[in-house]
Amino acid sequence: MLKQCSCVATEEAALDPDLAISGASISGPATLSEALSKDPMAKLQYCGNDVRVSQLKHHKFRQIIEAINGERARKAELYILRNGLSPQDKLPQHLMPLKDLMLYRHIVNRWGTALAMIGCGTYLGEPLEAYSKIFLAPKYHISPLEWDVLSDIYSILEPLNAVQTLMSAEATPVMSFYITFYYGLISTLKHRSKEPRYQYLSEVLQAAISKLDENMGDMRFSKAVILSVIIHPALRFNWIKDNWPAHRLPEAQRIILKELQKYDRAVQEAMSLQHPQASVENGFNVYSLLSDKEATSAPPENTVARSGLEAEWTAYCYASNLPDMHVDLVKWWQDHQDKFPRLFQLALDYLPAQASYNSWYILYSHQD
Secondary structure, three states: OOHHHHHHHHHHHHHOHHHHHOOOOOOOOOOHHHHHHOOHHHHHHHHHHHHHOOHHHHHHHHHHHHHHHHHHHHHHHHHHHHHOOOOOOOOOHHHOOOOOOOOOOOOOOOHHHHHHHHHHHHHOHHHHHHHHHHHOOHHHOOOHHHHHHHHHHHHHHHHHHHHHHHHOOOOOOOHHHHHHHHHHHHHHHHHHHHOHHHHHHHHHHHHHHHHHHHHHHHHHHOHHHHHHHHOOOOOHHHHHHHHOOHHHHHHHHHHHHHHHHHHHHHHHHHHHHHOOOOOOEOOOOHHHHHOOOOOOOOOOOOOOOEHHHHHHHHHHHOOOOOOOOOOOHHHHHHHHOOOOHHHHHHHHHHOOOOOOHHHHHHHHOOOO
């Protein structure tokens, strides 16, 4: 143990005989399942609470961090000399100085605080281990396998937190991402549950998948979701075809066609005022543009499309230069409003729509 930490430990042990045995080694768990049963979350929370309990305790914790940073600095100097580096070159993470971050308090019914607590705890893992061995009873020591469990839990919560952050962002057109991210989260969790590494967390993962699926419910098939997805230039109707059951596609097609026909009338009227000309109608089956399969039947009654609509929808659906998911949606539609005037009008109505705040708050604020 570091000299400074040892001095602190000796001083504490002289004041409290119980601390003299707190550094005694104890056998740790042999498997990840056993490590999970030791409840490392509770141990990390207890250790963090003990550090925060008083300014004196926090001062001692800072002393440990300073001692570790001093040792890291000495090792960094040797590393630089041995590898012929300059002080400005990037060093390995284990040689970087630690920051004295605030240890977060975990609130039981708020999983976001668990993520923050684990993230900060793993970053300060080395000084926390030293602190627990000096000042806490052996039952609160976190073994290497228990740190692995905490790391795995963090990796599960991290994508959920990323989605929550995006969905909660003010003035962000999140409806286009709403259902797609739900599907992405469920897919990610299902993939994790099949990995041998996460088998010991299978029940936790399955509970999370069920909760997400239950919360999503039939809202995934709503009109707002359908139209918000197709106006995302990186998704369009392809995402719906790839992720929805086949029996749901005709309804989605009907909703899209009906909505586009409404905008088609407005665009045709605006165009006729600028360039008066006769409207050309034909029997083109617009439904064929919503599927890779060639249409063999006539369109339903009152769904005969105008040539302007069919050309615009074809160009949009089968464009080859699709942007990625990080595209600036507002700018993209501003740049393409003349090429897709009907879809641009649709985007004006649905692009600003945000997902329900309450839905995301309820889903991401509870751990059950």
